[in-house]
Every structure is written in structure tokens, then in C-alpha cells.
Amino acid sequence: MLNRTQAPDFKQVSQIDFIHPTKNNLDNGIPVYTLFSDNQDIVRIEFIFDNVNWDKSKPLQALITNTMINNGTKKFTAKEIAERIDFYGAFFQTDYAQDQSSVTLYSLNKHLPFVLPIVKNVLTDSQFPQQELDIFLQNQKQKFQVNLKKNDFVARKTFSHTLFGDTIYGVNTSLTDYDAVNRLDLADYFAKAYNPSNCTLVIAGKFDSEAFELLNETFGKGWEKQNSVENKFALQAHFNEKIYAERADALQSAIRIGKLSINRNHVDFPGFQVLNTVFGGYFGSRLMANIREEKGYTYGIGSGIASLKNAGYFFIATEVGAEVCGDALTEIYKEIDILKTDLVGEDELNLVRNYMLGSMLGSLENIFSHADKFKNIHFSGLGYDYYETYIKTVKNISSGAIKDLANKYLGTENFVEVVVGKR
Amino acid sequence: MVNFNRFTLVNGLKVLVHEDPTTPMAVLNILYDVGARDEEADKTGFAHLFEHLMFGGSVNIPSYDEPLQRVGGENNAFTSNDITNYYITLPAENLETAFWLESDRMLNLAFSEKSLDTQRNVVSEEFKQRYLNQPYGDVWLKLRPLAYKKHSYQWATIGKELSHIENATMDDVKAFFKKHYNPQNAILVVGGNVKTEDVKKLAEKWFEPIPAGNKYNRNLIQEEHQTEARFETITADVPLNAIYIAFKMPERLSVDYHVYDLLSDVLSSGKSSRLHNSLLKEQKLFSEINAYITSSLDAGLFIIEGKLVEGVTIQTAEKGIWAELEKLKQDAVNESELAKIQNKAESVMVFSEMNLLDKAMNLAYYELLGDAMLMNEETQKYLAVTADDLKRVSEKMFTKESSSTLYYLTKQNA
Incomplete structure (x- = not known):
């Protein structure tokens, strides 16, 4: 008799092969x-x-x-x-x-x-x-x-x-x-x-x-070289800026919150990506579970870390019902606090590890995607050992380390918060 | 060329397998032969709401997403006017988890009140985000009922109005499941780093014990031949005037389908197309102009839509479109223009084979059309279209009597 309550055996992704150029x-x-x-x-x-x-x-x-x-x-x-x-x-x-x-x-x-x-x-x-x-x-x-x-x-x-x-x-x-x-x-x-x-x-x-x-x-020939000036600059952090643009007839409010952060060159970047995945980086994330699946405030909510040449930044983005905008903001900040105070449970962390490894494997499905992976590291001045470190971090990072990263990188005192719509 | 093997389980579930050893991943795609066209006129948006409820837990498995994420998988789904399609991608060595999850929700759902409550809210927010809180977002809510008077294509997949979603009951949900979600109404495609014999074993283990259920016999009221030009004008808080013209075209399986598809390419595929060069670049009537088809299983629509350059009257813009359509009725397209769009169509088919998930979805869709092998015959059908075909079809379609025109005007001009 087939036992449908019992999940089949599975394996964590063990090998991810990158095609090098x-x-x-x-x-x-x-x-x-x-x-x-x-x-x-x-x-x-x-x-x-x-x-x-x-x-x-x-x-x-x-x-x-x-x-x-x-x-x-x-x-x-x-x-x-x-x-x-x-x-x-x-x-x-x-x-x-x-x-x-x-x-x-x-x-x-x-x-x-x-x-x-x-x-x-x-x-x-x-x-x-x-x-x-x-x-x-x-x-x-x-x-x-x-x-x-x-x-x-x-x-x-x-x-x-x-x-x-x-x-x-x-x-x-x-x-x-x-x-x-x-x-x-x-x-x-x-x-x-x-x-x-x-x-x-x-x-x-x-x-x-x-x-x-x-x-x-x-x-390779018949194409003149020219001199140009590289774009290079440093940025200053902001302090608790809140911007609200009212739209009287809005049915939904667009929310975007975030701050300057690290980019791919920083040693904490892979760990921060694990933290971000737990928080708002996949369908089962805490933001989605709470604000979409539990409260039904939105069709979608997510967070991400963008890596640029001269900067990195962290952001949270969503569109929520205008009448629940304030409640949604409260829940977003509450979820950040929880990450800073409570350890992520082993069960959830293991799920996120496996999800991220599967996602990495799945993002290499054809030769175009292998080229995209190469561009990510090449234009950050990194080599393929970046991906080795990334995979090692995903497999091994502890919940204590994730909590430390939350305290290090999710300080809300220098968040920029933008709301367009009603609140 | 996309190769596949095919078998049918005793309960009527069709299974197709596409072996692709170049990827470490697998895809499990399941198409249910139900879409918004199968809804009752007073319960619209239901097929799509139901798609959301399919993620609310099944009879033996309380959470759908979590066990899948735990084995490194991802999933999503979409609903159209014709079909509802669910898909999973995951590391091939964990394929059985996909079978376990997908078969349990075909067997029966958990039907939790909490899930229904939440998804009613989520879908209402989706309605607002995509249709109501966007400039021009409600066009299809207006255009469909103008073009269709009898057929259930007169409403969009999101539904006619928010209240239909807000009023959905658990009894409605259960009845919908029983009617449409059974093996006889589904097509399963497994692709990627898999072997047909292994897939067969897994399919027999997980899907074959599911009762066949009743075959849903579709009997939709078909649209009558349109004999009068239709018009509607709406005004809204948008910055620019826009025009939408919908012509009736035949169903997806019509022998002329590929002619209509290429005709839309002649008009608007890229910067070398006719509408772009004539109406946007030379006459400067439009800031954006497009033509496309809905590719629906029953008689579909051929759409021309454009946003007007400020200061151009809607009548001038409309005349400009019709002048281009008249040219297609008067003169056959020349050889190089035809060769161009055919080469492009061929190329699109080749590039579409780069992606495993696309291949699996297409196999399921073509099997629904009658035979997955049709997918591999598409290029030949595009290449067989002649200049005479394009002219003949233009003459037939581009008449005022088969058109429905929507003026979407800014409040300032009203």
C-alpha cells in the first residue's frame, strides 16, 4: 500500500559543474x-x-x-x-x-x-x-x-x-x-x-x-581605440529617511525600503545571500509567508541584494492594498527584528540550503546561463573560486552566523523608506 | 526537433517524456484542460482562483511548497482562458518528490478554509495590481466583452469583477475540483535528465491509483459570426489617448492559423515592420504600435493597439491603421518581406528549444491540440505560407464588420 504521507527520499545537490570560458x-x-x-x-x-x-x-x-x-x-x-x-x-x-x-x-x-x-x-x-x-x-x-x-x-x-x-x-x-x-x-x-x-x-x-x-x-581591425574615464565614486550612507508620495486614488501602495550595503567582493556576501533568502528571497520566505500567505496583504513581496561595481544595496519591494499599507510596514520591520534576535531553526535553514543549491544548479541549464554566471564573477574581478566559497557557505553557515549578519547588515537606523500611494 | 515518448495510464492520464541528458535538472509539467472559458458567467475568475488554492495543501501533504523547496525545487503555475498549467523544476535525482506532491493534489485537496480566505485576498490584490491600479490595466476587461457577445472569452482570466472572487465559497471550490481535476482532463510531461522507463514506473506508482473521475465534456456556446462594426469609448486618468482594434480570427487548429500569425509579424514584428515604419516613423501618428494574436483554442482575436502621439486625433490615427490594412488587401507582400518573416519564425522555433521548461510546456500544449508531434511540424507550416495566403486572409479579416474598436481616452480630452 502506497503511503502518501511519507515524503520520498531525496539528496542534497552534491555537485555543480561550471563551464569555464x-x-x-x-x-x-x-x-x-x-x-x-x-x-x-x-x-x-x-x-x-x-x-x-x-x-x-x-x-x-x-x-x-x-x-x-x-x-x-x-x-x-x-x-x-x-x-x-x-x-x-x-x-x-x-x-x-x-x-x-x-x-x-x-x-x-x-x-x-x-x-x-x-x-x-x-x-x-x-x-x-x-x-x-x-x-x-x-x-x-x-x-x-x-x-x-x-x-x-x-x-x-x-x-x-x-x-x-x-x-x-x-x-x-x-x-x-x-x-x-x-x-x-x-x-x-x-x-x-x-x-x-x-x-x-x-x-x-x-x-x-x-x-x-x-x-x-x-x-579585430579597422576599429579605432579611444580614451575614456572610468566611472568611480564613493557613496555616503543615509539616516532614516522616509519619503511618502501620496496618490489620493491609489488602490495599492508601492513600498520600497533598503540601504547601501556590501557587494559581491565582500567576504560576507554569500552569507548575506543566505540571510536574504530566509527573509525575502524565495516563495517560502518569511516575508511571503507572513505578508502574502498569512495576511493576504499583497500579491507578492520580496527582498534582494544588488551587487554593483561601486556599491551594493539591499532592498525590500512590494505593492500592498492601500488600506493595509501601515500594517504591512509594521510586519516588515517585525520580521527584521526577529532575524536579529532569534536563531533561524535548523529545519528552516536546511530547507533554505537545499533550495539555494537546487536553484544554483537550475540556473545553469544551458550555455547562455553558464555565460551569465561567468559575467557575474568576471565583472566583479572574481574567479570561479567565488562559487566554491558560495556553495560552501550555503552548505555550512550556522544560524548563529546568520543572526550576526542580520545585526550587522539589517540595521534599520539608516534605511530609506519610500511609499507611493496611501498609508 | 524535440523528441519524446508517450504512454497512457489506465485511468486515462496521458504521459509524455522528453529525455535531455545535457542538463542535471528535471521538469514535471502538468496541464489541466480547464481555463476561464469553462467558468459560469456569474462565477468568473474561478479557474485562476482555483490555481492559487492548489498550493494550499493536499489530502495527505499539508504544505505543497515547503517539501519541494527542501529538495531544491521550484514551482509555479499560470491560468489562461483555455488552460491551467502547473510546473516544477528540480534536481533530476529528486524527481520522485515532484511525483509525490503533484499526484497527491490530483488525488484530493485539503480544502482548508484558511487557505481559501487568504487566496481570496491575494487574488484581489493581484486584480488591483495588474488590472486596476495600472494605467490602461483594465483594457482587456473592456475589450473582451466588446468582441465576444456569446462565448465565455468575454471575460478575462482574472474575472469580470472583484466580487466574483470575494464571493467564492468552499462548495464552489469542491465542485470545480471534482469536475476538472482528474486524470482524464490532464496531460503530464516529464523532461530533462530522466529515463522513460523510470518515469513510467513513477507514474504508475503515484498517478495510476488515482480514480479516473468523470470526463468533462466541453459544450461552450460559440460566438456567432460578427456582422456589425462595434465601438466603445472609455475615458480614464491616463496621459495619452490609445486605440485598440480587435478582429475575429479562426481557432488555433484552423489550417490558416499560421497565416494569421505571420500577418501579425508583417505588421509589427520589430523595427523593420510595416506599422512601426509607416505609422510611427513616417507619419508620426503613434508613439507605440503593435499587432498580435491571442492564439486561443476557440475563435480568437487579432489585435492592433497603439498609443497616439499627443495632438493627433483619434480619427486620423484610426485612418492610418486602416490604410495599412488596405494595402495588405490590395497588394501581395513581396518575396523578400515574406522570406524575412519566415526566417524569423524559423529562428524563434530554434531558440525556443534552448529552455527545458519551455519544451515541456510546449509538448503538453501541443498534445492538448491533438498530438505533441505537431510541435515539430510548426516550422514547416510557417514556411509553407504564401503571399497569396496573406492577401486572402487580409481580405477576409480586415473589414469593419468584423472589428471591435475601443477608444481609450485621457480625461483631458473627454
């Missing part, structure tokens, strides 16, 4: 990290550029240069670029983040010889035509107006600005910033940032030596 250089010195797999006949090529030359009077310069990079060269119009990429079933994607801007090409292997020259043309000869810029700015301003109606968007923007001020991490965009953008600034930034001395290539998929030769032929 091989490193080559193009003739002009651009480092190329390749993570090879021939499971599918496809390849992803990322051109990654550090954000540089931060100028707080031009807060949208780097972002819009990235977004508009494929809007016209001397040779091709925006439409022609898109048509050529689409014709080969390829995907051209731009991504802008706090520390880096990237241009990513996804392609079937057989089409690489046709699409690489188009990408080269874009990366070396982008013109940012005035008429394209005018349309773009007009439409972006409209999208921005729509976003300003979203409480969570406003909360996130206000939170970042309070934490990071007028640095590249804290941009508090306003409508007038769009009016100040001009094509010469974009062209200038393009020249400074998008060049071989500021570029790293990360390639994942079926990419063999023949493909590398093609890549080198295309990007």
Missing part, C-alpha cells in the same frame, strides 16, 4: 571569452562596454546612446539595419545597466557571415540621425508619462535617487532631461565608450575556430 584576443586586443556548446546550431555574442565619462548634467546620455545605436549609419538607415538583421532570423538587442552597456547578437551559425558585418557597421559608424532622435525622444517622453502613473515605477526611481544621489546609479529622470538630449552628445559618448579599448566579448554557443577567424577579420 576559453580566452582569446582579437588582433586589436579585445578580450574574447567563449563558452562552447554544440547542442544547438546557435550562438550569442555579447559586446560589453563599461559605462564611462559620467556627466550628471547629461543623465540620459549613456542610456540613449545605447538604445539608439542601431538607428542609422552612413551606409544604412534604421529600417535597413533592422531589415537585414531580421532577414537572417537574427536578434539584435541593446541592454543598458548601471555599470555596463551592451549590444547582443543572437544568430543561427549559418548566418554569422552575413550578420556580423552589419553589427560591425553599427558599432563603428552609428550616426544618431536627428530625425530618428526627434521621434525617439517624443515617444520616450510619452512612455515616461505613462510610467509616472505607476506607483512601483515612481517608488523605484525615488528610492534609487535617495540612495545614490546624482551618480549614474541614482538617476532621477524628469521630462526635461529628454529635452536636453542632443545628437552631438550621443555621438561623443558613442566614440568614447564603444571602442576596442573599452570592450569585452562574451560568446556562448556553437562558436568554433572558424567562427573566431571570421570574428577577428570583422572586429
